[in-house]
Amino acid sequence: MSEPTIPVRPFTAAAFNQYLGEKKLMAAKCKKCGGAFVPPRAICPKCHSEDIEWVETSGKGKLAAFTVIYSGPTFMVEQGFDKKNPYVSGIVELEEGTNISARITGLDVSKPAEIKIGSPLKVDFVKFGEGEARKTYLAFKA
């Protein structure tokens, strides 16, 4: 008996978001040079190889940069974020060596000066929306 072959999902934002819904932060990894990248790409940005595979990341990283957002895009406003209730958007450097931008939760937004670059973060999956529109968004928790 041979193992059933699991079809490889395409290296697209849609497949990446599908994995998020399964609470998996997946990176595309180049089999040739070992580079990992998020969001995924079908061609390695480093060596241009098309020999790519999905790998699940550890979900751990550190804060590389951040901004406190007082006036966000509509879908953040719909979640109750505004001038009085700002949120943090940041760049996270994953253990796998790739950077990703995401919402950062668990920080004291009233004291941005106390938020430290290099703070350890862990992946978090934020669900928002009703019914069919319910989606999972990538976030990182301090």
Ligand SMILES: [Zn+2]
């Ligand atoms: Zn490569």
